[in-house]
Every structure is written in C-alpha cells, then in structure tokens.
Amino acid sequence: MPPVFRFAPSPNGYLHLGHAYSALLNFDLARRRGGRFLLRIEDIDPTRCRPEFEAAIYEDLAWLGIAWETPVRRQSEHFAAYRAALDELSALGLVYPAFESRAEIALLVAQRDAAGGWPRDPDGAPLYPGSAGALSPAARQRLIGEGAPYALRLDMAAACARAGALGWTELGEGPAGEHGEVAAHPLAWGDVILARRETPTSYHLSVVVDDALQGVTDVVRGQDLFHATGVHRLLQHLLGLPQPVYQHHRLIKDASGQKLSKSTAATGLRELRAGGVAAAEVRRLVEPI
Numbered sequence: 001m002p003p004v005f006r007f008a009p010s011p012n013g014y015l016h017l018g019h020a021y022s023a024l025l026n027f028d029l030a031r032r033r034g035g036r037f038l039l040r041i042e043d044i045d046p047t048r049c050r051p052e053f054e055a056a057i058y059e060d061l062a063w064l065g066i067a068w069e070t071p072v073r074r075q076s077e078h079f080a081a082y083r084a085a086l087d088e089l090s091a092l093g094l095v096y097p098a099f100e101s102r103a104e105i106a107l108l109v110a111q112r113d114a115a116g117g118w119p120r121d122p123d124g125a126p127l128y129p130g131s132a133g134a135l136s137p138a139a140r141q142r143l144i145g146e147g148a149p150y151a152l153r154l155d156m157a158a159a160c161a162r163a164g165a166l167g168w169t170e171l172g173e174g175p176a177g178e179h180g181e182v183a184a185h186p187l188a189w190g191d192v193i194l195a196r197r198e199t200p201t202s203y204h205l206s207v208v209v210d211d212a213l214q215g216v217t218d219v220v221r222g223q224d225l226f227h228a229t230g231v232h233r234l235l236q237h238l239l240g241l242p243q244p245v246y247q248h249h250r251l252i253k254d255a256s257g258q259k260l261s262k263s264t265a266a267t268g269l270r271e272l273r274a275g276g277v278a279a280a281e282v283r284r285l286v287e288p289i
C-alpha cells in the first residue's frame, strides 16, 4: 500500500510561509515515496472559518504547484462520523458533560493558583479545574434538560488507566529533540474537551477520526502539535484506530523569531504573490525540505 500524506489547514485565515512549508513538505514526501497526497479542510468552527479563506487555500496551494486528490474532505460535512466516535467513547464511560462557563473556569483557576498553583497543559492553558465529572447522572440530565450549555470532556485519568502506556514513532523532532520511539503523555492535558453542545466534535476528535478514515499513514505537521499527539494516540487506542507514524517539523519564524500565526505582508502567500514573488522563490524560502 502506498503511504498517505495529508495537509489539513483550517480556513480561519490566509495561508502564510509556515503553511507553505508544511504543504510542500507533505507533497514532496508523497511524490518521493510514491504515495498519495490529500488536502483536508478542518472547518468545524463556524465562528472562525470563512468560505473566502477556503477558496484562498485552493488558490494558494495551486499557485505553489501542489496538486491534491478530490473530493476534498471538509470536516463540516462529517459531523455524524465524529458523533459516532464520541458515542463510542461515551459508551466506555469516559465522557462527561461539564457545565461551567469560561468565566467560572477562570475563577476556579485563579482560586487554585492563589491556593498554591494549578497545572498548565503543554500549550500553557490551565487544566480543567472543575468537578463536573462527579455530578450524578440525574443532575446532568436536569441541567441538560434546562438547556444549560456544556462541553463534553474526556475523563483523562480513567482513559489513561484503561489504555496503559502509549507512544508513537517520531520521524521528525519534538521541541526538546524527541525522536524515534517516544512516550505519549496525554495526562498532561487534563480532561480535554471532545465536543460542545453546539459543535459535536473538537480538533482532537475529528483529526484522529479523519486520519483513520482517510487511511493516513504519515502525519507530517508542525512541531507545535507534537504534544497533542499524546492525546491523539490515546483516542486512537480507545477507538481501535490504526496508528500512523508522525513527523513533526520545524516551525517557520518571523523576523523577530516568533512562530507565524497570521499572514502579514512579509509572510502571507497572497501578499507575496501580489508583490511579484514567484512560487519558485517561496519554495526556496522554505527550503531545505
């Protein structure tokens, strides 16, 4: 079976040099290894994703000389698949609704910080500080019946206890030089959100479901997602999904050494194109690949 690579941008902004690097790396690896290259549109968040950004993704990638298989998988068209995975995890007793608002969570974190400190996840966000996991089934039903907003969270301790030790094959490099057989540390993320009342999925859930459904064998993506891979491995294990190999790549930085987060005149592919830069020059800018 040929290896399957994918580039999976979210259409919540215009592509920049960091995206170009990731897309070209995936595309080149697929070609070099006689594999397939897929494009996936990760558009589960309707408040941030816009059709003009999606259209721009197609235009910018084509300009770079990248060709992808069609039809393109758009996550917003597959909520049923994510819900089915969520139902499987719920049936294992690993999912619970948490009803605290963002403000309530911030207050709980502040209280815990003041009382001696509260842990942060690998991205620097506080772990979930609430105790909704302890609510009785009747209390949950009552709150849901009252129409209270909620997030569905993974009971991380129970999930990790069920899964045992996990790891993955890292062909690239983590932020601390991790390479080869590396251990997954999903507990470091606390009770992550898997879905919300109004959005029946999350980044973590949809990415593992789609990588499996699309037969992705090689996940090649930025180093900023290295630690999230621990959560992905856990979900793959719990859902009985195959395990891809991972290759986390360096991040393209701006002139001040910061990771690119949005496109600017100096880094946006559209802006560079409008300024007369050729696609071949963008390729050179993001090499060596």
Ligand code: GLU
Pocket (backbone or CB within 6 Å): 008, 009, 010, 042, 207, 220, 221, 222, 225
């Ligand atoms: N959609 C994610 C992003 O744009 C990438 C997901 C992935 O490659 O796993 O950052």
